[in-house]
Amino acid sequence: MRRFLRKFSLVVGIFLVACFSLLPFLWFIMSSFKSQTQVTAIPPQLFPTFSLQFYRSAIMHYGILHFLLNSVIVAGSATFVTILLGVLAGYSLARLPRRKAQIILMGILTCAMFPQIAIAGPIWRFLRLLGWLNTYQGLVLPYVALTLPLAVWILALFFREIPEELEAAAMVDGCTRFGALVHVIIPLSVPGVFTAAILSFIYAWNEFFLALLIVTDPARQTMPVGIALFQGEHTIPWGEIAAASFITTAPLVLMVLLFQRKIVTGLSAGAIKG
Amino acid sequence: MIRKDQTFHFFLLAPLLIILFLFIGLPICQSFFLSFHRDIVGLPNLGNAFVGWVNYSNLLHDPVARHSLLITGVFVGITTFFELLLGLFFALLMHHRFPGRGALRACVLIPWAIPTVVSAQMWRFLFNDAYGMVNYALFGADTTKYIPWLSLPATALLSIVTADIWKTSSFAALLILAGLQVIPEDLYQAARVDGASRWSRFQHITWPLIRPAMLVALLFRTIDAFRVFDLAFVMTQGGPADATNVLQLYGYKKMFVEGWMGYGSAISVCIFIIVLFLAVVYVQMVGRRLLEARV
Numbered sequence: 184m185r186r187f188l189r190k191f192s193l194v195v196g197i198f199l200v201a202c203f204s205l206l207p208f209l210w211f212i213m214s215s216f217k218s219q220t221q222v223t224a225i226p227p228q229l230f231p232t233f234s235l236q237f238y239r240s241a242i243m244h245y246g247i248l249h250f251l252l253n254s255v256i257v258a259g260s261a262t263f264v265t266i267l268l269g270v271l272a273g274y275s276l277a278r279l280p281r282r283k284a285q286i287i288l289m290g291i292l293t294c295a296m297f298p299q300i301a302i303a304g305p306i307w308r309f310l311r312l313l314g315w316l317n318t319y320q321g322l323v324l325p326y327v328a329l330t331l332p333l334a335v336w337i338l339a340l341f342f343r344e345i346p347e348e349l350e351a352a353a354m355v356d357g358c359t360r361f362g363a364l365v366h367v368i369i370p371l372s373v374p375g376v377f378t379a380a381i382l383s384f385i386y387a388w389n390e391f392f393l394a395l396l397i398v399t400d401p402a403r404q405t406m407p408v409g410i411a412l413f414q415g416e417h418t419i420p421w422g423e424i425a426a427a428s429f430i431t432t433a434p435l436v437l438m439v440l441l442f443q444r445k446i447v448t449g450l451s452a453g454a455i456k457g
Numbered sequence: 458m459i460r461k462d463q464t465f466h467f468f469l470l471a472p473l474l475i476i477l478f479l480f481i482g483l484p485i486c487q488s489f490f491l492s493f494h495r496d497i498v499g500l501p502n503l504g505n506a507f508v509g510w511v512n513y514s515n516l517l518h519d520p521v522a523r524h525s526l527l528i529t530g531v532f533v534g535i536t537t538f539f540e541l542l543l544g545l546f547f548a549l550l551m552h553h554r555f556p557g558r559g560a561l562r563a564c565v566l567i568p569w570a571i572p573t574v575v576s577a578q579m580w581r582f583l584f585n586d587a588y589g590m591v592n593y594a595l596f597g598a599d600t601t602k603y604i605p606w607l608s609l610p611a612t613a614l615l616s617i618v619t620a621d622i623w624k625t626s627s628f629a630a631l632l633i634l635a636g637l638q639v640i641p642e643d644l645y646q647a648a649r650v651d652g653a654s655r656w657s658r659f660q661h662i663t664w665p666l667i668r669p670a671m672l673v674a675l676l677f678r679t680i681d682a683f684r685v686f687d688l689a690f691v692m693t694q695g696g697p698a699d700a701t702n703v704l705q706l707y708g709y710k711k712m713f714v715e716g717w718m719g720y721g722s723a724i725s726v727c728i729f730i731i732v733l734f735l736a737v738v739y740v741q742m743v744g745r746r747l748l749e750a751r752v
Contacts, residue, residue: 193553196546201561211582225598268473272473289741297736301728301732302480302484303709303713305483305491327480407687411574428575432570435570436570
């Protein structure tokens, strides 16, 4: 009996946690498949008619695909540059003497904790000086600075697990040290690189604050800014907002479902690990 | 052993350090510099005269700023408390072995993974005064009783608090779960042999051993909560009557809406100092544990 009770409460707990995490989101996303009157109906309409009218309207009238393209370009290039620089720095930090590496790693982590408002004003002035406001590179570079710390942590901890003897062997065989990094170490660290890339991508894809101030030209704005500034003529266009939200979150949800284990490991690298 | 090649390491690290210097280090120094100057974006002819501590003394006597600090403090306190509580509950649950544990972990990660802007719009929809599900869940179809959550000061703050707890409890849960997973199973077995009850096993084994993980989660969530911006910007724009005008939003408005770079910088320097203090403690704790774990 007690055993049964314990099992039962576990099931109830799991059910509650799943509902807490999913229900509000599912409800919101479901609105995007409803008709205009169903969205604001009281009592609520549980099952949508599965009309794609809001998607059509979001694409035709609000130019959602345009925001999406900008997001893909910005988040994609930010991730690419972060991984490129992160691999170099992470490898170096894995091989430097412990003490030195520790000081640098802790300094980097402190950088990642700073509030964005403390850097926003000067970054904006700096980009204006360069003429890079409203450009992709103007957004990508600050994103690289913000995603690098966690990426470097993940990569440095990963490279540390790869024995130095492997590089030594490659160098005996005539590789340069850089060649050994490219041909021996990087192929072995694909899982670590992948984890760092997922987390950097999610960050850059979701970032809103800097995107809001650096890019004011709608032609270059990213998805989060588009969603935040969604304006209807008279009423709030909930259906279209939900449609845009679904388009934005679908790739993230897919990533979480496929790679939850990697994400969890990566996140704990920046925070705590056994 | 490979020769420790100084220039090799220098070239590997240089890009990282340059980027961090240009986009984090330098801007912070410049924020300090700007906070001692009068600098108005719309009026470039005014120049940027050095004004000493004027921005800071204005800030001290600015009732909106003081209110903003109070609001942010309340927000940080309430959200962090509930996030840790829920996070602990989630973590204890996810620590059990059951079929579909991976699926549950993925579910819990979804609120964390979606953009804050999306969750803000979602909660704005759910808290709607005429057809929001929160009202429907509380009052049914009786629309006369419906509360305009986002346009009353107290409930507006409650709304962004709810949205934040929903979004970030899962992250706290992951940090705590990582702490739970390193507790050796034989400790529990020994306690069970000695006839310890479930509660006393939690009290004497689990709790003391996950306290460091809880503290890390606490610090991380506190730091992150001080940076709240997206939720307030989308859900309430800081209103009604500044009830959700959190610090970062206030700084943003001063700098980028009204163009008071100098004054806004003074605000951002204050936020920076509060966060820096917490961040240094956090990094010391996390960094030590992590880097000295395996030698």
